[in-house]
Amino acid sequence: MNLPIYKFIDLTSGEIRDYPISRTLFERYLGGKILAGKLLMDLQPEGLPRFHPDNALIINTGPAGGTGAPSSGRFNMTFKNVLTGGIASSNCGGTFGVSLKAAGIDGLIITGKAKKLSYIEILDGGVSIKDASAYAGMDTEEIQSRFDKHWGKLVIGPAGESLVWYACAISGERVAGRCGAGAVMGSKNLKALTAYGTKRPEIYDPDGFTAYVRKWTAFLKNHPMTGSALPTYGTAGLVSSANASGALPTRNFKEGRFEKSRDISGESLADKRLTRNGGCVSCPIRCERRVKLNGREIKGPEYETVGLFGSNLGSGDMDRIIEINYYADIWGMDTITLAGTIAFALELQEKGMADFGLDIGGKEAIIEVLRKVGRREGIFTELANGTKWLSEKYGGKDFAIHSKGLELASYEPRQSVGMGLGYATSNRGGCHLNGGYLALIESVGVVSVDRRHPSSKAELTIMFQNMMESVSGAGFCLFTAQAVIPAIFFKLGPNHAVTRAVNKILGSAGFALRPIWWLLPGLLPFNTMFLLPHAEVVKLITGMPMTSGKLIQIGERGYNTERLFNLREGLTGADDSLPARLTNTSQENDPEGKPVPLSRMLPLYYKVRGWDSEGRPTPKKLKQLRIESGAGV
Amino acid sequence: MAFLITESCTGCTLCARNCPVKAISGELKKLHAINPARCVNCGVCGRVCPSSAVLDNIGKTVVKVSKTEWEKPVIDKSLCGACSICVNACGKDSLSISMPAFRGDINVFALLSNEKSCVGCGICAKVCPLKAIVMRKEGAS
Numbered sequence: 001m002n003l004p005i006y007k008f009i010d011l012t013s014g015e016i017r018d019y020p021i022s023r024t025l026f027e028r029y030l031g032g033k034i035l036a037g038k039l040l041m042d043l044q045p046e047g048l049p050r051f052h053p054d055n056a057l058i059i060n061t062g063p064a065g066g067t068g069a070p071s072s073g074r075f076n077m078t079f080k081n082v083l084t085g086g087i088a089s090s091n092c093g094g095t096f097g098v099s100l101k102a103a104g105i106d107g108l109i110i111t112g113k114a115k116k117l118s119y120i121e122i123l124d125g126g127v128s129i130k131d132a133s134a135y136a137g138m139d140t141e142e143i144q145s146r147f148d149k150h151w152g153k154l155v156i157g158p159a160g161e162s163l164v165w166y167a168c169a170i171s172g173e174r175v176a177g178r179c180g181a182g183a184v185m186g187s188k189n190l191k192a193l194t195a196y197g198t199k200r201p202e203i204y205d206p207d208g209f210t211a212y213v214r215k216w217t218a219f220l221k222n223h224p225m226t227g228s229a230l231p232t233y234g235t236a237g238l239v240s241s242a243n244a245s246g247a248l249p250t251r252n253f254k255e256g257r258f259e260k261s262r263d264i265s266g267e268s269l270a271d272k273r274l275t276r277n278g279g280c281v282s283c284p285i286r287c288e289r290r291v292k293l294n295g296r297e298i299k300g301p302e303y304e305t306v307g308l309f310g311s312n313l314g315s316g317d318m319d320r321i322i323e324i325n326y327y328a329d330i331w332g333m334d335t336i337t338l339a340g341t342i343a344f345a346l347e348l349q350e351k352g353m354a355d356f357g358l359d360i361g362g363k364e365a366i367i368e369v370l371r372k373v374g375r376r377e378g379i380f381t382e383l384a385n386g387t388k389w390l391s392e393k394y395g396g397k398d399f400a401i402h403s404k405g406l407e408l409a410s411y412e413p414r415q416s417v418g419m420g421l422g423y424a425t426s427n428r429g430g431c432h433l434n435g436g437y438l439a440l441i442e443s444v445g446v447v448s449v450d451r452r453h454p455s456s457k458a459e460l461t462i463m464f465q466n467m468m469e470s471v472s473g474a475g476f477c478l479f480t481a482q483a484v485i486p487a488i489f490f491k492l493g494p495n496h497a498v499t500r501a502v503n504k505i506l507g508s509a510g511f512a513l514r515p516i517w518w519l520l521p522g523l524l525p526f527n528t529m530f531l532l533p534h535a536e537v538v539k540l541i542t543g544m545p546m547t548s549g550k551l552i553q554i555g556e557r558g559y560n561t562e563r564l565f566n567l568r569e570g571l572t573g574a575d576d577s578l579p580a581r582l583t584n585t586s587q588e589n590d591p592e593g594k595p596v597p598l599s600r601m602l603p604l605y606y607k608v609r610g611w612d613s614e615g616r617p618t619p620k621k622l623k624q625l626r627i628e629s630g631a632g633v
Numbered sequence: 634m635a636f637l638i639t640e641s642c643t644g645c646t647l648c649a650r651n652c653p654v655k656a657i658s659g660e661l662k663k664l665h666a667i668n669p670a671r672c673v674n675c676g677v678c679g680r681v682c683p684s685s686a687v688l689d690n691i692g693k694t695v696v697k698v699s700k701t702e703w704e705k706p707v708i709d710k711s712l713c714g715a716c717s718i719c720v721n722a723c724g725k726d727s728l729s730i731s732m733p734a735f736r737g738d739i740n741v742f743a744l745l746s747n748e749k750s751c752v753g754c755g756i757c758a759k760v761c762p763l764k765a766i767v768m769r770k771e772g773a774s
Contacts (some may be wrong), residue, residue, distance in 0.1 A: 025738030068718050095721060124670040150655075150724055198673045213762045217714040231739040276733050276741075281721045282762070284714035286739070381728065599731045 001543050002032060002202050004106035006060070007121065007127050012053060012112030016127045019109055027544060027625060031106065032062035033089035034473030034558030036078035039627075040087065041565050050082050050180075051163060051187035053113035058431035059154070059193070061097045062108030062475020066282075067209070069537045069578065070217055071477035073098045073281035075171075080182025083337070083386050084405040084429040086575075089179045091433075091472060092154075093280030094171020096195060099152025103197030110188065117161075117193035125199075138160065140170040143192060151196040157332025159374040160186035164384040166337035170329060173299040174280060176607040177334040179406065179428055180380040187233050187458045204543035212540060216533045217284050223483045224490035230479060231277050235303035237266030238444045242307070245451060246590055247415035247443035249408075250311040252343040253401050253581060255589040256412040260316025264306050269318060275301065285479055291322055301325040301335075301363040301385040304432075307410030308339035313346070313360060320363045327367055331374035337386055340407030344387045344400055354394040356383065373455040385532060398580035403430035404571065413582050413596045418442055418449070418457035420596035421605060422465065424576045427562035433478055436464035440482065441506070446489045447499065449507045454597045456510030463513060467532070470555030474534050484531060514608050516626070517556060521549030557625045560609075560617050564627070573615030576602060586625050634690040635672035636679065638665050641686035648678035648687065653724035653754040661748035664702035703753035704768040706745055711741040712765035719766060727751035 008019040021035070030034040038060040044056045057079045064072035068582055075097025081088035083392025095539055100108075104125040113606040119132040135143045153171055160167035160182030168175050168181030176182075185191070203209050211417055221227040229237055239261055242248040246256035262268060269289060279286030280476060301309075301321050305328075309321045328335045348354040356379050360366040372380035382390060387407050391400035401408050406429025413420025429500055430614040432439060438461055442451040449456065473483045492499050518524060525547050525560025527536035532548040539546040566575075577583075606613060610621030617627075635656075638648070640685040644662040649655075656672045659665030667678065679687035679695020680703065687695045705717075706728070720728045720743060729746040733739070744767075745751060 068716070068760060070714070070716070073718070098718075098721065124668070126670075148655075198671050198756075209762050210762065214712070214764075217716075217763060221714065227740070232737060270737065274736075277739060278730075279715070279717060282718045284716045284717045286715060286741075493719070 001204070004063070005104060006080050006107040006109060007105055008109045009127060009129070010112040011110065011114040011118065011129065011190065011225060014129055016129070022272065025339050027552070028557060030063060030473045031060060031065075032076045032079055032473040032475055033091070034058050034469060034561070035091065036076055036107070037087060037558055037561045037565060040078050041561060041568070043109060043111070044080060046568055047570070048080065050080065050085070051183070053188070054111060055080050055184065055187070057110040057184050057188065058107065059100075059110070063103055063538055063542050064475035064534070065106070065201070065205060066101030067541055068282050069209075069213055069284040069476070069541070070220055071280070071285060071480045072328050072394055072475050073283060074475060074477055075100065076472070077176045077181045079179075079181065079184045080569065081406070081428060083181050083388065084179070084571070085569055086404060086427060086429070086571045087267050087562045088179030088181070088428050089434070090169070090176035090178050092169070092171050092176035093283070094152070094154065094174035095281055096152040096154040096171040096193065097236055099195040099197070101190045101201055102199055104199040105193045110190070112188065113172065114189040117189050117191050118195065118456050120190065121197040122193065124197045130269070132418060135574060140332050141330045144172070147194050148196065150555060153192060153194050153195045155192040156182040156185045157330060157374070159384075161186060161191070161331040162374065162376045162384070164333055164374060164376065165386050165389075166334040167332050168334045170332060173329065174265060175329060175334075175505050178336065178431060182332045190498070200474055201541070203541050203542045205327040209537070209540040212533075213368055214534055216529065216537070219529050220284055220480065220483055223487050225482045225485065226285045226479060230285050230482075232561070233266035233270050234277070234287050234300065235266070236265055236269050236289065236291045236306045237302065238303045239265040239306055240267060241444045242411065245415055245443040245448075246587065246593070247412040247439065248307055248311050249410055249412045251314050252312060252347045252399060253408070253412060254587070256309035256587045257589055261311060263316040264310040264318050264321065266303070269300060273318065273322065274438070280477070285477070287479065293322055298326055299329070304410045305335040305339070308336055308343070309345060312339060312410065317363070320366070324366060325369065327370050331370060333370070336409055337407045338370070338373065341383050341387050341390065342403055342575050344390060344396070345383055347399055348390065348394050348396050351396070353396055356380070356388075390533050390605070400579055401581070403578055404575050406430045411443065412587070414452075416443040417454055417601070418461050418598050420578055420582060420598060421457055421601045422461050424578050424598055424602070425461070425605060427470040427559065427566055433468060434465070436461040437468065437478075438464060440486070445485065446494050447485055447503060447506070449503050452594060453507065456507050456513070456599045458608055459510040459513035460506070461605065462517070462608055465559055466552055468555070469558045470532070470551045471534050472552060473558055474538050474551065476534050480534065480543070486530070517608065517610060520556070521547060524549030524552065553625070557627060560621065560625055560627060563617060567616060573606070635669035636667050636674060636676070636695070637688045638667055638678070639686045639688060640664065641684045643684050643686075645682045645683060647683065649718065651677050651681045653752055653756060655724065658746045667712060673754070673756060675756065677752045677754050687704050697739060701771060704770050705748065705751055705753055706755075706757050707769045708743050708745070709765045710742045713765050714763060715738045715741045715743060716762070717743065718760050718762065719743050722756050724756070725750040725752055728757060
């Protein structure tokens, strides 16, 4: 078994050395965000403030990265979350990860702060720190054009240099968006990383790998979600279903249905603006939208951007959203947090609690807002600190839509209460993906477990959180896991008696799921295409005896490790929360609806997770998961 | 072992210009060198060298081959998943993903869109996880 190769880079001293990953560490934590979480726990000094030079930034891949397995061209960035103070992991489908792997490196651990603006150049396994003064202030498109077109690039824009708390990092046109990855790079005077090499990741069983990947690719291509819905309508295809179930955040999460949802739907995007679909390297799903802007083909917006810059700001102008998405990317800001912050600032203004002179009426006006926030100009520097900071200064915590400091994604939790539990418990804050993405089986998918009822939601949330953690840690895109919903339901439709019966069964089967976490990995000692084909691919790549049960337990180990990091950095069970608008009031357009019953779900969630009543993993759980403190284990 | 350029090199730069991974450096009319850490043993340098100055990874001189005789990628559309790993790996920008045949067409695939720039290095065939690409001489079955 080949162990992953990690490089340790100290930007302060310029020291670059190998960082050995032991076999035990690899077998227990695999890679991606899971291994990175463990490394952050070991290497990040406790309690440092945001932007401290000694903060660690880990950029890594999973074992599948660069092998060509379906949707495995991804890389992960893990660091202390700029917005929450807990852990952050940001995943990206840009070419940097594949290029890093081709250069013969699996991960980078970056610490310190360069004396002047710099970039890290990785060529054929060699790492060097170079002067980036000439690139100061450049947008993400321009700086990438300055490097060889065949190199993988990871860069920040002006927002990252200005330390906007939610600045993102960009690779090609793909984004490591959430939690302030770009700001952390900016705080280290790190403008960019480039990578190039020609090495091929070694595969333990090449023939078995090819045969299985062929089968899996065919499976994904034939699945209604990954083979049809996602490539045809992209993630924006969810707008219509979210709106139909009242889960499309509208006007800062006051409502869940938007009167102009049709104008911002994935169908409208596909009909009127799409030139073709695109995709990340090695992904057969190809959900990316390619659209025309001013005669030029660019990347189209994802569902989150459409929902939060569309309905959540009361706008039905798709062209405007496309343009906003473009400028947010080239200036380097996370569209979810940016839109959430603008929505909150607007409501503060409406209520007379603050005055930012914020006007987002016309297209030019909102682009100008973005420009000023991205450069921290004038009063707009306050918007660059996110919703939580604004609510602490101006009040309005009840309608400050974030959890732990990270703004919620575009799924309204009152029509997706399991998603609400996920947002509240997510290790990186109000994130739908780290939160378990229960919205997929509550409010936007073909299977729909009672979206307003808490029954079984704790158990299902834990299952999805752990599974998604394992898929990400292994190096795959989470969208490959959407094929876990059997194709037959898409054929039957959401209203068929069988689908409804399954909804009911899932909604009351929670108790049956509770023992799972004490019975793994033995409970699932096999691999199947219908659950976690990822496990079989990891086995074929590494030679590790991997089963679905083992992989899910690695996910659980990762989730608990991240939780331990949060607790160490001062977050507590009290931070597993949602704003009062969501937990105390119903939606404005749904007077009969109910708030998120978070206090009913949370105690059960803790119990099933094996955590105490304060949300701390118990010694018994840590022992079962073999989570030990200290580097190398 | 990587390929090697011998003293017979006249510094014509043909190999450096054709190398798909930019592994060859050298100035005009001066001895060129191959970066062994990057060389993928594709043999393109030897196939274009007019001075037979390139030795392969087992020390054998690589014979010059006329461009019309070079192998080219042949893509099995029924197998191709349009994952674009070959497009990304191609150092000569010879490959691309096909455009949709009609609005909403999602059945796209990789294709050799710039045959002229292709040097027949075979990197695309090596990286394809589905083995949907084979290298073949034009006219060969």
